[in-house]
Amino acid sequence: MSEQDEFLGSVAAIGRRHGVLPEQVTEVAGGVANRGFGLGGALFLRVARPGFEDDLRKESGVIPVARSAGVLTPAIVEYDERRALIDAPYVVMERVDGIEPTEVPVGLAEQLARLHGAERTDLPGVPQDDSRDPWQTVDELAERGYLDLGTAKWLSDWFTRLADRFDRNEPKVLIHGDVAAHNLLAGPDGELRALIDWGDAAYAPRAMDFAKLPLEHVAAILPDYIRRLPTSGTGRSTPQEEEVAAAALWFHLHWGLGKLTANPWPGQRHWTAPRASRILALLRFFTGNPPAPWSTLT
CATH class of the missing domain: 3.90.1200.10 (Aminoglycoside phosphotransferase (APH), C-terminal lobe)
Known part of the structure; x- marks a missing residue:
C-alpha cells in the first residue's frame, strides 16, 4: 500500500468514526496548512500538514473563544492529536456551505x-x-x-x-x-x-x-x-x-x-x-x- 493510500485509508477511518461512509469522503483542493475533506454534508475534516501542527492546536483553543463572543465560525466536533488513527493532528468541524466573496460580505x-x-x-x-x-x-x-x-x-x-x-x-x-x-x-x-x-x-x-x-x-x-x-x-x-x-x-x-x-x-x-x-x-x-x-x- 502506498503512503497516499494509507493516508486516505486513515481519513476514511476518521469518517467512519463520525458515521460517514468512505464514499461520502471528498477531498477539497487547496489549503496551505491543512488538507481538507468533506465528511458527508454536515462535517469537515482538516488534517495538519507537516510543520503546521501548532497552528491546528492553536485553532482548537481559539475557536471556542471566538464562538463564545458570538463570532460566526464552525464549531469543533473533535480535535485529536494522539496520532492513533492518522499520523497527524486533525480536527473535525461542522460544515458551513458558502462561497468566497468577491466583495466585502455583509456582516x-x-x-x-x-x-x-x-x-x-x-x-x-x-x-x-x-x-x-x-x-x-x-x-x-x-x-x-x-x-x-x-x-x-x-x-x-x-x-x-x-x-x-x-x-x-x-x-x-x-x-x-x-x-x-x-x-x-x-x-x-x-x-x-x-x-x-x-x-x-x-x-x-x-x-x-x-x-x-x-x-x-x-x-x-x-x-x-x-x-x-x-x-x-x-x-x-x-x-x-x-x-x-x-x-x-x-x-x-x-x-x-x-x-x-x-x-x-x-x-x-x-x-x-x-x-x-x-x-x-x-x-x-x-x-x-x-x-x-x-x-x-x-
Whole structure:
C-alpha cells in the first residue's frame, strides 16, 4: 500500500468514526496548512500538514473563544492529536456551505467587532504580535537601493504623522490574523456565513485585522465596525474611526514596503501576493477620492 493510500485509508477511518461512509469522503483542493475533506454534508475534516501542527492546536483553543463572543465560525466536533488513527493532528468541524466573496460580505464589520471585544484569556500558542519599526524598514530599503533618499524621508515623515493619529500602546485584542476573501464564506445574498482558518490568530492591535482587506473594503466597513464595538465590560475605551483608519493604513503601508524585496510568487490568488500589489493598491485608493477620515491621512 502506498503512503497516499494509507493516508486516505486513515481519513476514511476518521469518517467512519463520525458515521460517514468512505464514499461520502471528498477531498477539497487547496489549503496551505491543512488538507481538507468533506465528511458527508454536515462535517469537515482538516488534517495538519507537516510543520503546521501548532497552528491546528492553536485553532482548537481559539475557536471556542471566538464562538463564545458570538463570532460566526464552525464549531469543533473533535480535535485529536494522539496520532492513533492518522499520523497527524486533525480536527473535525461542522460544515458551513458558502462561497468566497468577491466583495466585502455583509456582516463582516459586526463579526470583527465581536471578536475584538472578546474577553482576554490565556490561550496556549496564541502569540502577542509586536510589529517591526517601520522607520527601520524604510532605512533598510534606502540602504539597499530600493528607495532614493528623498522618498525615504517622505515615507518616514508619513509614518511619523500617522503615529500621531492613533495610540500605538493600545491594549492588544484577539484578532483572526488573516481576514481575507479565501477565509470568508458568504451566501448567495452576500451575507457572511463564517470566518474560517484561525491559524494566524494572535493578540495584536485591532487594526492588524484590516491589513489583508483592500483599503476600499476597510473604508466601507469601518464606520459600522466602530458602531458595533462593545462600550462596556471590556475595560477598553472605544476607539474613534480616525484612529483605526490611521492604524490600518500604517499596516498597509508598512507591509507593502516590506514586500518590495520579496521574490515573485506567481499563481497565487490573494491580492497581496505580488510584491508591488499593496503599494499600487494604496496609489489606487488615494487617487480615487477616499472619504474622510482617509482623505486626511496622507
